[in-house]
Each structure stands twice: as structure tokens, then as C-alpha cells.
Amino acid sequence: xxxxxxxxxxxxxxxxxxxxxxxxxxxxxxxxxxxxxxxxxxxxxxxxxxxxxxxxxxxxxxxxxxxxxxxxxxxxxxxxxxxxxxxxxx
Amino acid sequence: xxxxxxxxxxxxxxxxxxxxxxxxxxxxxxxxxxxxxxxxxxxxxxxxxxxxxxxxxxxxxxxxxxxxxxxxxxxxxxxxxxxxxxxxxxxxxxxxxxxxxxxxxxxxxxxxxxxxxxxxxxxxxxxxxxxxxxxxxxxxxxxxxxxxxxxxxxxxxxxxxxxxxxxxxxxxxxxxxxxxxxxxxxxxxxxxxxxxxxxxxxxxxxxxxxxxxxxxxxxxxxxxxxxxxxxxxxxxxxxxxxxxxxxxxxxxxxxxxxxxxxxxxxxxx
Ligand SMILES: Nc1ncnc2c1ncn2[C@@H]1O[C@H](COP(=O)(O)OP(=O)(O)OP(=O)(O)O)[C@@H](O)[C@H]1O
Ligand SMILES: [Mg+2]
Numbered sequence: 001x002x003x004x005x006x007x008x009x010x011x012x013x014x015x016x017x018x019x020x021x022x023x024x025x026x027x028x029x030x031x032x033x034x035x036x037x038x039x040x041x042x043x044x045x046x047x048x049x050x051x052x053x054x055x056x057x058x059x060x061x062x063x064x065x066x067x068x069x070x071x072x073x074x075x076x077x078x079x080x081x082x083x084x085x086x087x088x089x090x
Numbered sequence: 091x092x093x094x095x096x097x098x099x100x101x102x103x104x105x106x107x108x109x110x111x112x113x114x115x116x117x118x119x120x121x122x123x124x125x126x127x128x129x130x131x132x133x134x135x136x137x138x139x140x141x142x143x144x145x146x147x148x149x150x151x152x153x154x155x156x157x158x159x160x161x162x163x164x165x166x167x168x169x170x171x172x173x174x175x176x177x178x179x180x181x182x183x184x185x186x187x188x189x190x191x192x193x194x195x196x197x198x199x200x201x202x203x204x205x206x207x208x209x210x211x212x213x214x215x216x217x218x219x220x221x222x223x224x225x226x227x228x229x230x231x232x233x234x235x236x237x238x239x240x241x242x243x244x245x246x247x248x249x250x251x252x253x254x255x256x257x258x259x260x261x262x263x264x265x266x267x268x269x270x271x272x273x274x275x276x277x278x279x280x281x282x283x284x285x286x287x288x289x290x291x292x293x294x295x296x297x298x299x300x301x302x303x304x305x306x307x308x309x310x311x312x313x314x315x316x317x318x319x320x321x322x323x324x325x326x327x328x329x330x331x332x333x334x335x336x337x338x339x340x341x342x343x344x345x346x347x348x349x350x351x352x353x354x355x356x357x358x359x
Contacts, residue, residue, distance in 0.1 A: 015280020020236050021287045027236070028243050028291055035247045 041065055048078065057083045092125075092200040095207050096225040096263075098249075100241030102212030104233045105270040108306055109328075110209035111139045112317035113229065116332030118173035119317075122204040125164065127195075128178035129221035130211035131186055137177045140167065141313020151179035154191035160198055169318065174203075187220045196224050214248060224254050227264045230294060233271045234283040239291055242267075246292070267294035268331065271302045274347045285345055298331030300324055301344040 045065040052058055062081035067074055097110045107130075114126035127150060128136035137143040142165045148158035153176070160176075167173035176195075179186060199206050210221035222228065228249050232242040249263050250256055256263075269288055276282035285299055305322030309315060317332070319325035323344050330340045 017277070017280050017283050017287065020283050021291075024236055024239055024283075024287075024291055027240055031240065031243060032247070035244075 036069065038067060041067060052080065059083050092203040092206045093226045094196060094200070094224050095205060095227045095229060096210055096222045097207060097229045097231060098210040098218065098222055098245055099212065099231040099238070100214060100218075100245040101233070101238045104231050104238050105300065105306075106212075106231050107135045107139050107209055108310065108316065109229060109231050109268060109270065109300075110136060110207050111315040112325075112328040113332060113335075114173060114205070114207040115167070115170065115315040116317050116328060117205050117207075117336075118167070118170040120332065120336065121172065123172050123202065124205045124207065125174045125176060125199050125203045126207040126209060127176040127199075128209050129187070129217050130178050130209065131184065131217055132178075132180060132182055133211065134178040134180050136209050137165070137175060138313060139310050140175050140315060142167065142175055142177075143313070146177045149177045149179040150195070151181055151183075151186040153195055154186065154188065160195065184216055187216060189220065189223060192220050193224060214244065218245075219248065219252060222249055222253055222263075225249075225263050226255075227266065229266050229268050229297065230292070231268050231270055232288060232292070234269060234273075234277070234285075234288055236283075239283070239288055243292060246294075265294050266297035266335070267292055268297050268300065270300040272299050272344070273302045274345060278347050285342075296342070297334050298327055299342055299345050300327045300331070 045063060048065065049058065049060060049063055058080055062079075064077075064079045066077045066079075068077060095113075097106045097113065099106050107128075110126055114124045117124045126136065126140075128134060129150075130136070131151065134149075137146055145165050148163035150163070152158040153160055153163045164174040164176055167175065196206060208221040208225065211217040222245075228245075230242050230245060232238050246265060249265060253263055255261065267289065269285060272285070273282055277284045285296065289296055301323050303316075303322060303324035305319050305324045306316050309319055309322075309325075316322065316324050317328040320329075327344050330343065333340050
């Protein structure tokens with residue numbers, strides 16, 4: 001690398017390798033979480049949506065069911081956002 | 091009993107066949123009786139890289155179907171008495187490789203060979219899963235590139251859950267990282283993922299780093315595994331990798347930029 005290249009390289013803040021690394025970290029973490037998901041989760045999600053929909057209007061895309069594995073305990077996390085028109089006005 | 095080693099990657103074109111040819115030749119040159127099997131049914135590339143394409147009579151699928159016995163199908167390498175190639179079939183029938191049939195062939199090979207190297211096709215479908223199913227060890231061939239690293243990680247998931255060892259709750263497959271087509275210059279310029287980047291993500295034992303090298307194309311053009319090109323960087327890197335596989339502790343060469351004098355650093359070149 002010549003002197004000129006050196007200055008050029010130090011001026012550009014981030015090489016594309018840094019971007020690649022950041023993208024990969026996210027991608028691989030996501031893939032692994034997906035892989036470790038128990039196979040019943042999608043079905044559980046469907047059934048939960050069906051039950052809750054009987055009582056309140058919900059947006060299907062705003063329901064998430066996740067299993068987080070920890071060392072001492074696993075957490076089943078259920079996240080449901082109610083549709084705006086079901087939230088009672090105060 | 092032979093050790094069965096799968097050369098796998100998920101992503102295509104990363105250097106599996108190049109590696110299978112070099113690795114099996116390296117083991118054979120060190121005196122181990124080695125068989126290398128092409129699992130890429132329908133394509134068949136290994137025989138070209140090994141330079142034995144004109145001596146193919148019977149293939150892997152013929153043996154599985156009982157149309158030929160192993161001795162008729164195995165091609166003995168002209169350069170090493172210890173090395174035999176079992177070529178892939180060119181059939182378009184993807185169902186030709188059955189788990190039972192592959193198991194039978196591997197078992198027979200295991201009786202007379204020290205190592206059986208399985209050159210996996212790309213992807214995560216039948217050919218690839220057959221190639222890894224019976225493995226004891228896996229060489230995960232990876233290029234310093236987002237899609238290749240991701241696919242390698244997926245392949246690790248498959249090795250850990252869909253192999254015979256996993257299904258029988260045996261000791262898991264030993265997994266090794268082989269980083270290929272590596273360019274220290276481009277890493278230095280920040281254009282390419284470094285060895286450390288890839289290792290941090292995959293957390294595997296690093297078996298070797300094979301530099302991007304014109305010697306690889308030269309070798310495949312002439313049907314000579316690149317490991318026989320003693321003067322080339324890629325050939326030497328493959329020799330080191332075989333040594334490490336056999337338990338030698340060797341420093342990684344070809345990972346850093348070659349040191350240059352002060353003036354050439356200053357003015358480039
Ligand atoms: N270290 C290297 N330097 C330069 N070129 C390389 C290197 N390794 C492999 N190649 C080239 O990359 C191409 C693909 O290599 P190869 O056939 O070994 O990959 P593969 O993983 O077996 O592919 P496929 O998934 O199609 O089976 C070939 O043209 C080969 O010459
Ligand atoms: Mg190949």
C-alpha cells in the first residue's frame with residue numbers, strides 16, 4: 001500500500017468488511033434463534049390468535065410468540081399489540 | 091475402521107471439490123489409504139479435478155444399485171498408490187443416493203481404508219445431507235463473504251441435528267473451519283472479512299486458511315490436485331492443513347500481508 005492509498009483508506013471511515021461483519025452478526029443470531037425455536041411455536045401462535053380474537057380485535061402481524069432460552073430458565077414471551085380501534089378511549 | 095470426513099459448505103463454488111482433492115491427496119501422500127467420493131450426483135466434477143475423468147467406468151450409483159462392485163468402480167490414482175476415487179454418477183435421478191445404500195458403501199470402504207473423504211454438493215438437499223449423514227468429521231469450507239459464512243452456520247446446524255451421530259446421541263461430529271479464497275491484501279484494505287471476523291461468528295477450530303491463488307485454476311486445468319504444486323501458496327497452505335488435521339501444530343501462513351521494505355511500503359508496489 002502506498003502513501004496515497006494510506007491516506008485514502010484512513011479517510012473513509014468504514015470499510016465494507018465492517019458492514020459485512022455487522023450484518024452477519026445479526027443474520028446469524030437470527031438464524032440460530034429460528035433454528036432453536038421449538039416446532040410447536042407457530043401452531044401455538046395461531047391458536048392464541050384465534051382465542052384472543054374472540055374477545056378483542058388484534059392485528060395478526062403484531063403478535064409475536066418467542067421462547068428465550070436462559071441458563072436457569074426459559075421464558076415464553078407473548079407480545080400482542082391491540083388494534084387501535086379496540087383500545088377504549090378514556 | 092476408517093474415519094469419514096465430509097467436505098461441506100452449504101454455499102456453492104466455495105472450494106469444496108478443490109479441497110476434497112487436495113486433502114485426500116495430502117492424506118494419501120502421508121501414507122494413509124484414502125478414498126474420496128464425489129457426492130455431486132448429476133454434475134461430477136471431482137474426477138476432473140483429480141485428472142481421472144477418462145478412466146471412469148462405473149460410478150457411485152452403480153455400486154449402490156449393485157450394478158458393479160466397489161473394486162470395479164474405484165479408480166486408483168496414478169500419482170499415489172494410497173488414493174482411490176469413487177466418481178459421481180451423471181444420472182439425473184436425485185433419489186439415486188439412498189441412506190441405506192450410501193451406508194453400505196461407506197461401511198465396505200471403512201474396512202480397508204484409513205480415511206474416506208466425502209465431497210459434498212452445494213445446498214442442503216439430498217446429496218449434501220447424504221454426504222454428511224455418516225460423517226465423523228466435517229471440514230466446513232467457507233469464503234470470507236456474508237452469504238458463505240451464513241450458509242456455513244446453517245450447515246453447522248444441520249451437522250448438529252441431522253447426522254447419524256446426532257440421531258443416535260453419539261459424540262457429535264468434529265467440525266473444522268477451512269477458510270478459502272482468502273486475500274490478505276483485501277482484508278488489509280478493509281474490503282474483506284478477516285480470519286478473526288469469520289472465526290468470531292462461527293467459533294470453530296481453524297484448520298487452515300487457503301489464499302486466493304492462480305495456482306488453483308492452473309491445477310484444475312491440468313487435473314492435478316493443487317497440493318502437489320509444492321511451490322504454490324495454495325499448495326503449501328493445503329499441506330499445512332493436512333498436517334494440522336493429523337495433529338501437528340503449525341503456524342498459519344498466508345494470512346498476513348507479506349512484509350515489504352520501507353520504500354515499497356511508502357511508494358506502493
Ligand atoms: N483458493 C482458491 N483460489 C482461487 N480460486 C479458487 C480457490 N479455491 C477454489 N477456486 C476456484 O473456485 C471455483 C469453485 O471451486 P470448487 O469447484 O472447488 O468449489 P465447490 O465448492 O466444489 O463448488 P460446487 O458447490 O459447485 O461443488 C473453481 O473455479 C476453483 O478453481
Ligand atoms: Mg464441487
